[in-house]
Amino acid sequence: MNQETHHDESHGTVKSYLIGFVLSVILTAIPFYMVMGGDFSKITTVWTIITLGIIQIWVHLKYFLHLNFITEDGRANTFSFLFSALVIIMVVGLSVWIIYESNAMMMHF
CATH class of the missing domain: 1.20.5 (Single alpha-helices involved in coiled-coils or other helix-helix interfaces)
Structure with a gap:
């Protein structure tokens, strides 16, 4: 072909x-x-x-x-994308939280 x-x-x-x-x-x-x-x-x-x-x-x-929910492949791709986005948001969000809290604790001493 x-x-x-x-x-x-x-x-x-x-x-x-x-x-x-x-x-x-x-x-x-x-x-x-x-x-x-x-x-x-x-x-x-x-x-x-x-x-x-x-x-x-x-x-x-x-x-x-x-990304769509029409086909089985589309659903799998969409869920993979959403899971990846969730992991990235958690890693970035928790990193910012840890850095902020570390800074706050250092400023109190």
Whole structure:
């Protein structure tokens, strides 16, 4: 089978990559406009940035990393990604906590 004609189903199409790209640009432009314009309150701007950031994470996971729950392979990949993210968050979070507590204990003596 010719390498050029073989298309692995786990990879996206040009259309899906373009959709992901356009959504990413829009989800980046909105908070940029809100911050640069300064027309919105600080709390509205912060919550909009957080919300659109979470949506952008989902867009990247769906359109660029192709994580899904539709196929068995997709479920396994998604759970592997989530487990890896949990381990990284725990390692970084606990390291920061240990460093902070060590610093706090040294300052009291």
